[in-house]
Amino acid sequence: MTRKFEHADDSVVVDEITEQWKAASADRDWTSYACKLVTPLYGGGVSAGVVDQAMPVRAAALRGQLRFWWRMACAPLDDPKAMFKAESAIWGGIGAKGPAASRVRVRVVSSCVSASDLVPSDAERDIAIRYAFGPSSINGVTHWLRAGFAFQFLLDCPDACAEEVELALRWWASFGGLGARTRRGFGTVHVKDLAPVSAAMVADRGGALQLGRQGSGDPLQQWRLAVNKLFAFRQAPGVGRRAGHPRPSRSFWPEPDQIRRFFPGRDANGRHRPVHEGGNAFPRAAFGMPIRFEFPGSPRNGEPETTELLPGGGEDRMASPLVLGPYWDGQRWRRMALLLPKWERALNTPLRFKDHPFTPRPWPTNADARARIAATVAPMRERGNDPLTAFMHFFTEE
Numbered sequence: 001m002t003r004k005f006e007h008a009d010d011s012v013v014v015d016e017i018t019e020q021w022k023a024a025s026a027d028r029d030w031t032s033y034a035c036k037l038v039t040p041l042y043g044g045g046v047s048a049g050v051v052d053q054a055m056p057v058r059a060a061a062l063r064g065q066l067r068f069w070w071r072m073a074c075a076p077l078d079d080p081k082a083m084f085k086a087e088s089a090i091w092g093g094i095g096a097k098g099p100a101a102s103r104v105r106v107r108v109v110s111s112c113v114s115a116s117d118l119v120p121s122d123a124e125r126d127i128a129i130r131y132a133f134g135p136s137s138i139n140g141v142t143h144w145l146r147a148g149f150a151f152q153f154l155l156d157c158p159d160a161c162a163e164e165v166e167l168a169l170r171w172w173a174s175f176g177g178l179g180a181r182t183r184r185g186f187g188t189v190h191v192k193d194l195a196p197v198s199a200a201m202v203a204d205r206g207g208a209l210q211l212g213r214q215g216s217g218d219p220l221q222q223w224r225l226a227v228n229k230l231f232a233f234r235q236a237p238g239v240g241r242r243a244g245h246p247r248p249s250r251s252f253w254p255e256p257d258q259i260r261r262f263f264p265g266r267d268a269n270g271r272h273r274p275v276h277e278g279g280n281a282f283p284r285a286a287f288g289m290p291i292r293f294e295f296p297g298s299p300r301n302g303e304p305e306t307t308e309l310l311p312g313g314g315e316d317r318m319a320s321p322l323v324l325g326p327y328w329d330g331q332r333w334r335r336m337a338l339l340l341p342k343w344e345r346a347l348n349t350p351l352r353f354k355d356h357p358f359t360p361r362p363w364p365t366n367a368d369a370r371a372r373i374a375a376t377v378a379p380m381r382e383r384g385n386d387p388l389t390a391f392m393h394f395f396t397e398e
Contacts, residue, residue, distance in 0.1 A: 312350025
């Protein structure tokens with residue numbers, strides 16, 4: 001008999017899946033949803049980056065996802081006080097009158113994770129997926145939870161907020177996921193019988209949705225296609241940088257040459273003098289931070305030191321306003337790029353370096369300055385006057 005676990009606010013554990021459903025439904029009018037991972041889940045447990053084999057999908061994490069997507073789908077984004085009030089009324093929080101409990105209850109039913117459910121993180125050979133995985137690949141993360149892992153969750157909330165909670169659920173099912181790196185497509189979940197969120201619905205909230213023209217029955221294929229688009233735009237030979245042999249040559253983006261200007265004389269002993277006409281501009285910061293700039297060689301060989309770009313104001317990171325992954329349109333899987341509502345704020349976030357006093361500049365607000373710099377950046381040229389808009393145009397190109 002396969003042992004099953006039910007994870008809930010009151011942490012009930014039973015042996016038989018049928019008994020779980022009966023016990024969960026006895027005192028409340030729960031709505032149940034059948035879910036399946038369609039891309040690998042990275043992390044999701046108590047320890048960062050580690051799959052919890054006893055509790056791979058946590059009810060608290062799922063409710064947190066729904067809370068986030070409620071903000072994207074329903075909250076008054078231009079009025080922080082009104083948003084806090086509305087959010088606390090549904091999802092709970094600490095206000096002037098003390099703590100308020102969430103009105104949304106979630107239970108998760110899943111099997112334990114067996115050895116066959118885990119896949120080695122270094123088994124993925126797609127360079128773009130490794131790029132999306134990022135520096136976590138060197139921080140001791142060894143396994144992901146495989147695509148195809150199934151679970152069920154039950155949802156209960158008062159009728160007064162049921163419509164908004166269901167809309168948040170649809171946004172999560174369309175664009176969200178579980179675990180870490182969900183904005184790069186890890187932990188994408190297919191929820192059976194939920195209608196997808198349309199591009200028009202996203203636009204009404206101030207976001208933007210682009211889908212690949214071609215689709216398939218394979219969400220992993222569409223995930224790879226989506227992430228490959230970002231990799232190409234930022235790094236691929238012939239798009240984000242010059243082709244070279246045996247490895248790609250100089251970047252078409254302005255940041256590396258500007259960092260060389262910040263470190264006078266660090267031009268690889270004259271081989272890489274800064275020539276990019278974009279000047280002090282760091283457009284790729286809009287895709288999320290931190291960004292670690294590493295140069296081949298070392299300062300001893302005339303290269304700049306490794307630098308880490310961070311948001312100003314003392315924060316250590318800025319979440320990307322861009323979400324990539326597979327999208328179920330009701331008939332097939334397609335590659336998807338989503339700009340979250342209020343994505344424009346990411347363009348103008350103040351910037352700083354972690355260990356250096358230089359002053360990197362965010363994307364300018366002046367339209368003429370934007371057009372001038374965009375014309376110097378090959379991946380952006382004729383695609384848009386800010387990096388996120390340019391990428392969305394690039395994403396649609398076959």
